[in-house]
Amino acid sequence: MFKTFSQTKIAPCSVARYKDAQSQRSGNPVLAETPKSTPVDAPLKAAKPTLRTIADLTGFAVTTVSRALSNAPQISAETRRRVHEVAAKIGYLPDRAAQRLKTGRTNVISVLLDPHEEILGYGTSLMLGIANALKDTPYHLIVTPSFVAGSNVDAIRHIVRNGMADGIIFSRTEPFDPRVRLLLEQGFAFVTHGRTDFSTPHPYVDYDNFTFAYEATKRLIARGRSKPTIILPPRRMTFCQHLQHGFMTAVREAGVAYEIPDDIDLDCPVDEIRDFVSRRAGLTDAPDGFVCGGEVSALATITGMSDRGLTLGAEYDIVAKQTSKLLVNIQPKVETIYEDLVDTGFRMGTTLLAAIGGETDPEKLQTLLKPTIVFPARG
Amino acid sequence: MFKTFSQTKIAPCSVARYKDAQSQRSGNPVLAETPKSTPVDAPLKAAKPTLRTIADLTGFAVTTVSRALSNAPQISAETRRRVHEVAAKIGYLPDRAAQRLKTGRTNVISVLLDPHEEILGYGTSLMLGIANALKDTPYHLIVTPSFVAGSNVDAIRHIVRNGMADGIIFSRTEPFDPRVRLLLEQGFAFVTHGRTDFSTPHPYVDYDNFTFAYEATKRLIARGRSKPTIILPPRRMTFCQHLQHGFMTAVREAGVAYEIPDDIDLDCPVDEIRDFVSRRAGLTDAPDGFVCGGEVSALATITGMSDRGLTLGAEYDIVAKQTSKLLVNIQPKVETIYEDLVDTGFRMGTTLLAAIGGETDPEKLQTLLKPTIVFPARG
DNA sequence: GCCGGTATTTATAACGTTTTAAATTGTTCC
DNA sequence: GGAACAATTTAAAACGTTATAAATACCGGC
Numbered sequence: 001m002f003k004t005f006s007q008t009k010i011a012p013c014s015v016a017r018y019k020d021a022q023s024q025r026s027g028n029p030v031l032a033e034t035p036k037s038t039p040v041d042a043p044l045k046a047a048k049p050t051l052r053t054i055a056d057l058t059g060f061a062v063t064t065v066s067r068a069l070s071n072a073p074q075i076s077a078e079t080r081r082r083v084h085e086v087a088a089k090i091g092y093l094p095d096r097a098a099q100r101l102k103t104g105r106t107n108v109i110s111v112l113l114d115p116h117e118e119i120l121g122y123g124t125s126l127m128l129g130i131a132n133a134l135k136d137t138p139y140h141l142i143v144t145p146s147f148v149a150g151s152n153v154d155a156i157r158h159i160v161r162n163g164m165a166d167g168i169i170f171s172r173t174e175p176f177d178p179r180v181r182l183l184l185e186q187g188f189a190f191v192t193h194g195r196t197d198f199s200t201p202h203p204y205v206d207y208d209n210f211t212f213a214y215e216a217t218k219r220l221i222a223r224g225r226s227k228p229t230i231i232l233p234p235r236r237m238t239f240c241q242h243l244q245h246g247f248m249t250a251v252r253e254a255g256v257a258y259e260i261p262d263d264i265d266l267d268c269p270v271d272e273i274r275d276f277v278s279r280r281a282g283l284t285d286a287p288d289g290f291v292c293g294g295e296v297s298a299l300a301t302i303t304g305m306s307d308r309g310l311t312l313g314a315e316y317d318i319v320a321k322q323t324s325k326l327l328v329n330i331q332p333k334v335e336t337i338y339e340d341l342v343d344t345g346f347r348m349g350t351t352l353l354a355a356i357g358g359e360t361d362p363e364k365l366q367t368l369l370k371p372t373i374v375f376p377a378r379g
Numbered sequence: 380m381f382k383t384f385s386q387t388k389i390a391p392c393s394v395a396r397y398k399d400a401q402s403q404r405s406g407n408p409v410l411a412e413t414p415k416s417t418p419v420d421a422p423l424k425a426a427k428p429t430l431r432t433i434a435d436l437t438g439f440a441v442t443t444v445s446r447a448l449s450n451a452p453q454i455s456a457e458t459r460r461r462v463h464e465v466a467a468k469i470g471y472l473p474d475r476a477a478q479r480l481k482t483g484r485t486n487v488i489s490v491l492l493d494p495h496e497e498i499l500g501y502g503t504s505l506m507l508g509i510a511n512a513l514k515d516t517p518y519h520l521i522v523t524p525s526f527v528a529g530s531n532v533d534a535i536r537h538i539v540r541n542g543m544a545d546g547i548i549f550s551r552t553e554p555f556d557p558r559v560r561l562l563l564e565q566g567f568a569f570v571t572h573g574r575t576d577f578s579t580p581h582p583y584v585d586y587d588n589f590t591f592a593y594e595a596t597k598r599l600i601a602r603g604r605s606k607p608t609i610i611l612p613p614r615r616m617t618f619c620q621h622l623q624h625g626f627m628t629a630v631r632e633a634g635v636a637y638e639i640p641d642d643i644d645l646d647c648p649v650d651e652i653r654d655f656v657s658r659r660a661g662l663t664d665a666p667d668g669f670v671c672g673g674e675v676s677a678l679a680t681i682t683g684m685s686d687r688g689l690t691l692g693a694e695y696d697i698v699a700k701q702t703s704k705l706l707v708n709i710q711p712k713v714e715t716i717y718e719d720l721v722d723t724g725f726r727m728g729t730t731l732l733a734a735i736g737g738e739t740d741p742e743k744l745q746t747l748l749k750p751t752i753v754f755p756a757r758g
Numbered sequence: 759g760c761c762g763g764t765a766t767t768t769a770t771a772a773c774g775t776t777t778t779a780a781a782t783t784g785t786t787c788c
Numbered sequence: 789g790g791a792a793c794a795a796t797t798t799a800a801a802a803c804g805t806t807a808t809a810a811a812t813a814c815c816g817g818c
Contacts, residue, residue: 048542050774061798066776076796093541097479098774101803106476115507123503128494131524140543142521145510162472163427164519270708299678299709329649330678429804440768445806453766477804480773 049092057086069094096138107138109352110165112152113145114172116267121324122341126193129345130169137353139166153178160188167191167352173204174236191352191365193344194238203355203365205347207339209239209293212371213246216291216319216337219375221254223317225289229259231273231297233266247291259287266293270300277304292320295327298334337371344369428471436465448473475517486517488731489544491531492524493551495646500703501720505572508724509548516732518545532557539567546570546731552583553615570731570744572723573617582734582744584726586718588618588672591750592625595670595698595716598754600633602696604668608638610652610676612645626670638666645672649679656683671699674706677713716750723748 047053051069055062060079068075068083069092086092100106111130113123131141142165146152152170156179159165166189170179173194183190184200191203213230220228230247233240244260251258264276277300280286292298298320302312310316313333322328322336347367355365426432430448434441439458447454447462448471465471479485490509492502510520521544525531531549535558538544545568549558552573562569563579570582592609599607609626612619623639630637643655656679659665671677677699681691689695692712701707701715726746734744 052774062774063776063799064797066774067797070776074796079796091540095480095774096543097476097485098803099776100476101474101480101773101805102775102777104803113503113506113510121500121503123506124492124500127492127502127522128524131492131522132526135526140521142519143506143510145507147511147514161470164475270704274708296705299705303709325649326675326678329653330675330682431804441804442769442806443767445804446767449806455766458766474804477773478806480775480803481805481807483773 048095049090050095051092053090054083054086054092057090058082094138096140104163106163106166107140108142108165109134109139109349110142110144110159110168112155112168112170113143114152114170115145115147116172125323125341126171126345126348129342129347130349131345132342133346133349133353139353153182156182160186167356169193169348169352173238175238175241177238189352189355191348191355193348196238201362201366203351205344205351205367205369206239207344207369208371209242210246210249212321212337212339213243213291214250215246215371215373216321217247217250217289218254219319219335220289220291220317221250221256223289225317227257227259227285227287228289228291229261229287230291231261231264231266231293231301233293235265243291243293257285266297270296273297273300274304274307277301278307281305281308281310288316290316290318290320292318294321295324298327299331302331302334335375337373339369339371427474428469429474430471432469433462433465433471436469437461473517475519483542485542485545486519487544488513488518488520488728489523489538489547490520491534491547491549492522493531493549494524494526495551504702504720505550505724505727508721508726509728510724511721512725512728512732518732532561535561539565546735548572548727548731552617554617554620556617568731568734570727570734572727575617580741580745582730584723584730584746584748585618586723586748587750588621589625589628591700591716591718592622592670593629594625594750594752595700596626596629596668597633598698598714599668599670599696600629600635602668604696606636606638606664606666607668607670608640608666609670610640610643610645610672610680612672614644622670622672636664645676649675652676652679653683653686656680657686660684660687660689667695669695669697669699671697673700674703677706678710681710681713714754716752718748718750 051062051065054060054065058065060068060083064075064079065083065087068080069087071080096107109130111127127141127143134141144152144155144159146155156168156170159168160183168183168188168190169192170190171193173180173192173196175197177192177196180190180192180196180198180202184198184202189203191205193205195204195206196202217228217230228247228251230243232243247258247260261276261280264273268276273296277290281304290298290301292301298318301318305312305316312318312331317335319335319337320327322338323341327334328336347369351365351367359365430441430444433439433444437444439447439462443454443458444462444466447459448466450459475486488509490506506520506522513520523531523534523538525534535547535549538547539562547562547567547569548571549569550572552559552571552575554576556571556575559569559571559575559577559581563577563581568582570584572584574583574585575581596607596609607626607630609622611622626637626639640655640659643652647655656669660683669677669680671680677697680697684691684695691697691710696714698714698716699706701717702720706713707715726748730744730746738744
């Protein structure tokens with residue numbers, strides 16, 4: 001089970017001749033200079049096959065080959081078969097640049113990266129899901145960071161203005177999000193993580209935060225907590241209202257006391273949340289149940305309460321939104337409701353592809369993911 | 380400080396006519412149909428200016444304009460000035476597709492995304508940094524996920540084979556990483572986060588994990604801990620050896636007992652680490668000092684120890700690598716040494732650009748980032 | 759006023775694809 | 789045997805840029 005290592009010598013990465021990283025692309029039609037060449041990876045950079053190559057190989061004209069590959073109707077079945085066969089054999093892949101130049105389609109999806117998404121792999125999970133949806137399509141995923149948090153409308157304007165992508169994905173929407181307004185006005189394909197209050201419908205994938213907050217709060221009350229509270233995201237974001245609404249509904253139904261902290265939110269630095277919770281716990285009428293919109297705030301809450309000598313499960317309970325394996329494995333006493341961000345990304349990807357493909361039915365472009373509630377047996 | 384909200388009605392996103400997300404790109408030379416048009420964002424999708432536009436406007440030939448914009452030497456100063464002026468005025472931006480088609484350069488950097496990077500914003504921080512380095516260049520950042528963990532050599536082969544990018548960025552290198560071998564063989568520009576043991580040098584940005592582990596271990600010993608241990612990454616990765624080496628050096632120098640768990644690593648699920656720590660703490664001769672390579676493993680360790688009734692700072696200490704604000708703010712008693720991943724990404728970006736630009740001096744393409752040690756005064 | 763030479767500009771072709779329009783082949787029918 | 793027509797295939801042009809090679813303007817010197 002345990003092993004003692006002898007002190008191993010780390011060979012320093014010796015610095016000798018340095019392989020020129022350039023010198024590619026000299027249109028050598030045969031094989032391009034094979035470098036050291038382990039036999040395995042030798043013939044990689046062979047002459048890149050084009051439509052012309054297939055045309056020469058089959059005897060058809062370039063136009064015919066192009067048509068055959070795009071399965072145009074006027075090509076005979078036999079021709080189509082033969083062309084596809086040869087294309088597959090020589091590993092033909094259409095040149096993105098040429099296609100883009102000719103058609104104006106970029107085959108690019110742009111995902112806007114908010115600095116806030118740095119935390120806890122939110123952005124990464126979403127991207128993984130999106131990439132999964134794009135897997136067997138010609139689409140590439142390019143990430144466009146907005147260096148100024150919140151307002152990446154300039155980045156969007158740039159993408160639209162210069163045709164940098166066929167579609168845009170972004171998160172953290174506000175009720176009258178200027179990004180959504182801009183994209184609707186320009187008729188540019190996009191999908192958001194989160195809804196808006198615009199009267200014109202637009203593609204989105206959202207998590208049902210109302211239900212999350214409602215069920216979470218109910219659970220706290222069912223466990224006998226008499227004063228629930230909720231740590232909300234910044235007020236300007238749409239899903240803040242959904243959370244609040246769900247929380248309030250459960251609270252009203254049960255007729256219990258409650259509290260909504262006003263000067264703290266999920267975007268606050270972790271220590272501020274921790275200190276707030278700790279401070280509040282020291283005053284009278286402190287809450288004994290927490291709905292946490294994220295795992296980090298849940299951890300901050302636990303620490304803050306623990307600073308007052310209060311223990312989770314004994315003096316108070318937490319129900320948190322779970323988006324990774326972090327929280328539940330570290331502190332199993334926190335109850336959670338799961339939001340699958342990889343799946344969310346996947347759905348955003350397919351939704352955007354549908355929108356780009358011309359789908360206009362809002363039914364098919366709007367997804368509200370219901371949380372599945374699986375609380376452990378009452379402990 | 381606390382505020383009670385009245386139960387707000389959430390207006391459901393009404394579903395009416397749905398704006399066609401397509402119907403772009405009809406080569407309207409003037410302004411393209413202005414949709415609803417808030418006066419602000421109206422003239423966005425104007426006819427995209429090309430070299431031809433500038434040529435017509437200035438009276439020069441297209442070739443001359445191209446040359447002037449690329450600051451070719453044989454263009455007269457006055458011409459260059461005039462062309463730049465007009466280009467700026469009409470907001471000219473060269474067409475990426477045309478440039479790529481003609482030159483073969485893609486102006487694309489590909490970052491490989493390992494599923495393991497999902498945790499704790501590792502990937503996102505790196506990308507943010509890279510994007511920052513690419514900010515004022517024509518380069519775009521495309522993310523290429525490898526769906527099978529660890530071996531994304533196929534993804535790389537695809538990129539190289541089909542000229543999908545000008546350079547590649549990836550992490551988690553192994554001493555004789557097949558990805559590095561492939562790219563060196565093909566003479567393709569890349570930069571890694573982490574070193575290898577190949578005799579041919581290659582561009583990298585790495586964190587000095589030897590020093591990290593050495594200093595962390597020394598700190599534990601200085602605090603009076605008599606049996607340090609270290610939770611290492613998977614053995615196959617290069618930086619595992621660096622960590623181990625640093626740990627062992629400190630241990631040998633001090634002549635203290637130590638222990639290296641063999642069947643647990645940083646990639647293990649959090650609960651496995653927690654359970655392992657807890658189990659071990661229940662046996663004899665348990666370690667009383669932990670060097671943790673990541674924040675998550677540190678949290679797992681705290682919980683595991685806490686399950687045995689052992690408290691951080693009292694019965695044991697932890698020194699962990701810190702890559703976010705999470706850990707220190709949640710549990711300030713953990714001492715940390717910081718690794719700035721955004722900065723790392725930034726350096727990887729500039730390094731790769733240098734490599735693509737033809738730089739071959741290993742001195743300029745290899746960076747080893749020294750941790751700055753700032754431990755609080757002994758408490 | 760013409761020469762050689764340099765400085766500057768230009769026309770033309772090409773990158774690999776798709777689109778438009780035209781050409782070729784095959785078939786049926788009188 | 790050819791007209792009319794459908795089924796296939798094809799040639800040529802275009803997307804916006806850069807590279808090659810050629811043209812033109814400018815200049816001093818004689």
